[in-house]
Amino acid sequence: xxxLDKKIKKFLKNTIRIAPKISDKGxxxxxxTGLVSQYPQTRKDAIKQTIKQMTLGKDVSTLFPDVLKNIxxxxxxxxxxxxxxxxxxxxxxxxxxxxxxxxxxxxxxxxNPLIRCMxxxxxxxxxxDKILEYIETPLRKTLQDxxxxxxxxxxICVAKLxxxxxxxxxxxxxxxxxxxxxxDENPMVIANSIAALTEIYSLDESVVDLPNLIQTNTDKxxxxxxxxxxxxxxxxxxxxxEYQAADSLEAQNIIDRVTAHLQHVNPAVIxxxxxxxxxxxxxxxxxxxxxxxxKLSSALISLMSTPPELQYVALKNIRIILEKYPEILSKxxxxxxxxxxxxxxxxxxxxxxxxxxxxxxxxKQCTLLLNELKEYAMxxxxxxxxxxxxxxSQLAIKYADERFIQKVLDILVELLxxxxxxxxxxxxxxxxxxxxxxxxxxxxxxxxxxxxxxWASPVTSLQxxxxxxxxxxxxxxxxxxxxGLSDKIDQFVENFTQESSLTQVALxxxxxxxxxxxxxxTLQTVLELATHDIxxxxxxxxxxxxxxxxxxxxxxxxxxxxxxxxxxxxxCSIDSFTPEVLERLLGQLGTISSIYFKPMDHSKHKRLQHQxxxxxxxxxxxxxxxxxxLESKNNDDILLDFDSESVATNTxxxxxxxxxxxxxxDLFDFGPSTTSNSTPTGDITSGLAQTTLNDTNxxxxxxxxxxTQDLVDLF
Numbered sequence: 051x052x053x054l055d056k057k058i059k060k061f062l063k064n065t066i067r068i069a070p071k072i073s074d075k076g077x078x079x080x081x082x083t084g085l086v087s088q089y090p091q092t093r094k095d096a097i098k099q100t101i102k103q104m105t106l107g108k109d110v111s112t113l114f115p116d117v118l119k120n121i122x123x124x125x126x127x128x129x130x131x132x133x134x135x136x137x138x139x140x141x142x143x144x145x146x147x148x149x150x151x152x153x154x155x156x157x158x159x160x161x162n163p164l165i166r167c168m169x170x171x172x173x174x175x176x177x178x179d180k181i182l183e184y185i186e187t188p189l190r191k192t193l194q195d196x197x198x199x200x201x202x203x204x205x206i207c208v209a210k211l212x213x214x215x216x217x218x219x220x221x222x223x224x225x226x227x228x229x230x231x232x233x234d235e236n237p238m239v240i241a242n243s244i245a246a247l248t249e250i251y252s253l254d255e256s257v258v259d260l261p262n263l264i265q266t267n268t269d270k271x272x273x274x275x276x277x278x279x280x281x282x283x284x285x286x287x288x289x290x291x292e293y294q295a296a297d298s299l300e301a302q303n304i305i306d307r308v309t310a311h312l313q314h315v316n317p318a319v320i321x322x323x324x325x326x327x328x329x330x331x332x333x334x335x336x337x338x339x340x341x342x343x344x345k346l347s348s349a350l351i352s353l354m355s356t357p358p359e360l361q362y363v364a365l366k367n368i369r370i371i372l373e374k375y376p377e378i379l380s381k382x383x384x385x386x387x388x389x390x391x392x393x394x395x396x397x398x399x400x401x402x403x404x405x406x407x408x409x410x411x412x413x414k415q416c417t418l419l420l421n422e423l424k425e426y427a428m429x430x431x432x433x434x435x436x437x438x439x440x441x442x443s444q445l446a447i448k449y450a451d452e453r454f455i456q457k458v459l460d461i462l463v464e465l466l467x468x469x470x471x472x473x474x475x476x477x478x479x480x481x482x483x484x485x486x487x488x489x490x491x492x493x494x495x496x497x498x499x500x501x502x503x504x505w506a507s508p509v510t511s512l513q514x515x516x517x518x519x520x521x522x523x524x525x526x527x528x529x530x531x532x533x534g535l536s537d538k539i540d541q542f543v544e545n546f547t548q549e550s551s552l553t554q555v556a557l558x559x560x561x562x563x564x565x566x567x568x569x570x571x572t573l574q575t576v577l578e579l580a581t582h583d584i585x586x587x588x589x590x591x592x593x594x595x596x597x598x599x600x601x602x603x604x605x606x607x608x609x610x611x612x613x614x615x616x617x618x619x620x621x622c623s624i625d626s627f628t629p630e631v632l633e634r635l636l637g638q639l640g641t642i643s644s645i646y647f648k649p650m651d652h653s654k655h656k657r658l659q660h661q662x663x664x665x666x667x668x669x670x671x672x673x674x675x676x677x678x679x680l681e682s683k684n685n686d687d688i689l690l691d692f693d694s695e696s697v698a699t700n701t702x703x704x705x706x707x708x709x710x711x712x713x714x715x716d717l718f719d720f721g722p723s724t725t726s727n728s729t730p731t732g733d734i735t736s737g738l739a740q741t742t743l744n745d746t747n748x749x750x751x752x753x754x755x756x757x758t759q760d761l762v763d764l765f
Contacts, residue, residue, distance in 0.1 A: 072092065121150065170200070237277045241281070283314075290329075327346060419445060432473070525538060527616065540572065555592060565613075
């Protein structure tokens, strides 16, 4: 019955409504008329439609003066809508927001904390340096406000002010107030203060000593964790992850106090907690370390029950953690088995984790994973199957037992049944990697070469550059197992200029090694093509080196050494990080760096400031700038407004444009008047004082006297 009651109430409300409605079309002329209507409900509906058009991406900045007149109201919802409109155009049209600066100052002293919060937030978003002259007093008052909601907003505004004008922010001393806010009794104020100080530290490290502040307030941060929201917990935990404990007792204390957050429902909180624990884990030894590792294992396993997108992020971070602590999930292999409804990106990451997770000394576990990968390799998704085949070869190399490797080769031969041309690239690469791990096993070499030699045209059947490169390397390494070797080499030589760089380099090396057994002038042809027709620098340089070596008078010994060179033995085909990169990635878990495996350099990374900051302008220049902006926008709207009446009116004398400029004259007080003559030009209050209270009557100018009086009575 509840939905029916709502419909009945809405029907009755619309039935007895007197104020005209605003259509959903969003025509600028209709919105402008509605914003200056004598009816409060019509004006509120017009503001809602304006916000709707703004959300859809339409430029409604020409309605700025008309929207601004509705900011002086006791309706909190309407005031929030107007502030939302002003905040949106504070970034793109900062010169227009100079109109409403007095309203900001007035609302910053309003008894309602929500209005005070909106005023100081919007004021800090206006990217005009002249407005900073009026933000000092409201900002200082809100930083010391009795309401924590206002204080938590004010500390963020300090960071925005610092981004706008660093020198003035330091001169006003609000950064000291921001530092003292770290000792606030409200956890949200503490979290926002940390976020603001981190932002300031990223812009200029000389202004704030962030590491020292974190060290000094560590106990306060730990105490505030349990009373914070999820976002605040992530912020505080990220700050704690930057702090290195002085000794094992302090490290144990930090770990004990954050361990409870490993059971949080939000994965971001879990990853932030894991980052803090890993930061302090090297200081812990013995049984306590094993207990902590088990708790970390349970927390990471819980991330596998999240949606696929979050699983992907978790798997990326788990991959980093496993390289540092491979034993942390050694008994949890089944957790990462692939499900039928997993998306492809999750499947590939799970394979990466399982290959790293398996214990190379445990034959049962390796066999279990091998059978699992074999089942995956029979799927239909070619990319997934290719990754499974490469995973099988990585598993064989990791276990490093020839009987197990022979079993892997048999599985690859089984997968290469007739008609499976799509996986030839992956199988070729996997088999060649196995041979590079066991180069002295003649039985394996003969088996692999016989399989690849049975392919009719490897030039066309192989598509990937890595697969062709491995095939050509195999022919140069084991030519005795390739009957008709010259014909196969000639096929690759004919397409030399169309091949990729890896294949070209492999072909160049193989031809030099086999130059005495190849027929005709194959070597000379390849060298000429590589030095004249190839633009790749590595290929050309290698060809030039070979040509000079072969041109020497006593080159027989050198050429013999070149022909006897062999590729290094592969002991591990799993990618790994350098120790430096690994430590930096462990400190950036849960960030975008952990997804791309590219650590961010904090010493060189400086966030770019907004380029649309208006600096060095006087008040009168800003007024003219805003007036010209609205005038040009209004003229552009005439070309896009399909309302017949507005087009006709604008074509014949353009009274609508004149009314808009007249409204601006009233708002800015451009014309000669007693107020403007008695007040200095540099004082912003001469043009903007009582913007929404005193100028509403003159700015709106409705056609009938009754509507004008009603509008004045409203305000």
